[in-house]
Amino acid sequence: MSSPSFPMGPITGHHGRAVVVAGDDIDTDRIIPARFLKCVTFEALGPAVFADDRAELATAAAGPHPFDRPEHQGASILLVNRNFGCGSSREHAPQALMRWGIRAVVGESFAEIFFGNCLALGLPCLVADHTAMLAIQAAAGAEPQVPFHLDVAAATLTGPAGPWPLTLPDGPRQMLVTGQWDGTGQLLAHAAQLDRTRAALPYIGGF
């Protein structure tokens, strides 16, 4: 069940500070390790986001993890690189990010199941090309206190520099800006077509 602060209705943009989690192929096991999946609600996942990466970096020279740096507390735009969210289909991953406070993600590419899970929760994932992404991440790193503005409808990101053009396929964009990203009602609206399609499938009646 979504917490009260989760998005509802049309999502046309987002304004907030950004946090960079750099690297390719960051999988959903890293976003939320499997031991935290032992739950029947999503409510407690926020503090566990990136748990193992954060623990590893807590004592490392390169640490702490961006999610533990004071300047990123309250950040709501996550900046990532290629194939973010690959691996497991666990919706616990976007749930954990959102319960930490993330409300939009910009990256070079996303794994498909993760992208769909985010869309179903109203968490927009937009794509920047490699050069732009490095520039965006550099800008966010240099001036972490300066907010960014993400325009979902226009697919642009503006921050300390920019604007940078982003991409978002038309379907998800329409779903977000019209508030139809949570689609159960849409699916149920086609009851007659559902029954027709079902009835025409030979395996439904046992051939």
Added chain:
Amino acid sequence: MSAGTLYDKVWELHRVAELPGGATQLFIGLHLIHEVTSPQAFSALEDLGLAVRHPERTVATVDHIVPTTSQARPFADPLAEEMLATLEANCAEHGITLHGLGSGRQGIVHVIAPELGLTQPGMTVACGDSHTSTHGAFGAIAFGIGTSQVRDVLASQSLAMGKLKVRRIWVDGQLQPGVYAKDLVLHVIRSLGVKGGVGYAYEFAGPAIDALSMEERMTLCNMAIEGGARCGYVNPDATTFAYLQGRPHAPSGEAWERAVAWWSSLASGPEAGFDDEVRFDAASIAPTVTWGITPGQGIGVDETVPTLEQTDPDERPLAEEAYRYMDLQPGAPIAGTPVDVCFIGSCTNGRLSDLQAAAAVAKGRHVAPGIKAFVVPGSEQVAAAAEAEGLDQVFIAAGFEWREPGCSMCLAMNPDRLEGRQISASSSNRNFKGRQGSATGRTLLMSPAMVAAAAIAGQVRDVRELLPA
């Protein structure tokens, strides 16, 4: 754009409506659920005041959290017990069949649906688990979904989906002795990358694929998702039909003949068009082992860990991260790498033929001193079949533990997990950082026979050296 492929035909048959925004509403023929990704979906359904539209098209089992030592209830872990109790209550309330512990039909969801004949050619199959791609082995279009989509399928028996492109992966030749479907798929992912399949369905075809058994095809399609492809499939053929015939949910009598005719009509024909095609030669593939932290970081067992110079510039940061995490040296041979734990099982490689292949290596040999080695059958049926032919005794005599069915140390949601920096030889599907239950634990993916060889040798070993010439 693809045309006339099995994917196109199955898509068209299940298309309900075009949705505003460009997605397609797709009817789901078979919905599989388990204890990890369904409880929040049932809660959401309740919050919306919705019923399960077609409870007869959803089937449940319990796999991720079950212990593999004692499965007596209540479980020692109260969270695991709560998850199973919640699944039981949800299934009872909504009239969904649950294949529970001790039913004779429990097991990993991607093992039991095929063995019960639930998975059939031409179906759309969805499950809140990324390895749902497994079911593509039957010529089904099968994909993993998140919990919101589990809710949608429960409520409407359909999903909003975007159509994928179709890449044909054509494999010539034949796999050599000691080389298995696992090696083939690790080779494909190594070659095309973990992102290479994003936006695609993979059609596996060619002489090497035709020669694979159904269980091998399941291993292959299971890991399509590790190559980024949300689904992978093999066209149905005589091998598919022979596997299905006589299974509990397979059609019989005259219906069987009609089913075979329909299934046959769905295969990609000679006129089918693909978005692209990649070719491989099965005979050139060696037993393959991952050395890094993604399934794409794999090499032949006779190769060395790639150096930075041998690595695509784009992939170098990930390679450097992998060297550090795995504590393996670039340029060093992977053979001879010492291991601590050997795990045979999972939805990738927990079926009878996997256990037979591993037992053939273990028979008459013994696990090396200090190595923890264990075998987790993929289902109660797999366990019973293996015990009937004495495989459990072969493993026990060789020093392996013989466990109860479940997902086990593939993702370590139960008590089976790595400790500290332990390194495992594992027949599972993911070598991500922390995947096997320790934040610093390390995983080397390989075939079940290669895991058995590693257990015997105490280190990565080319299984071909242990097989009869």
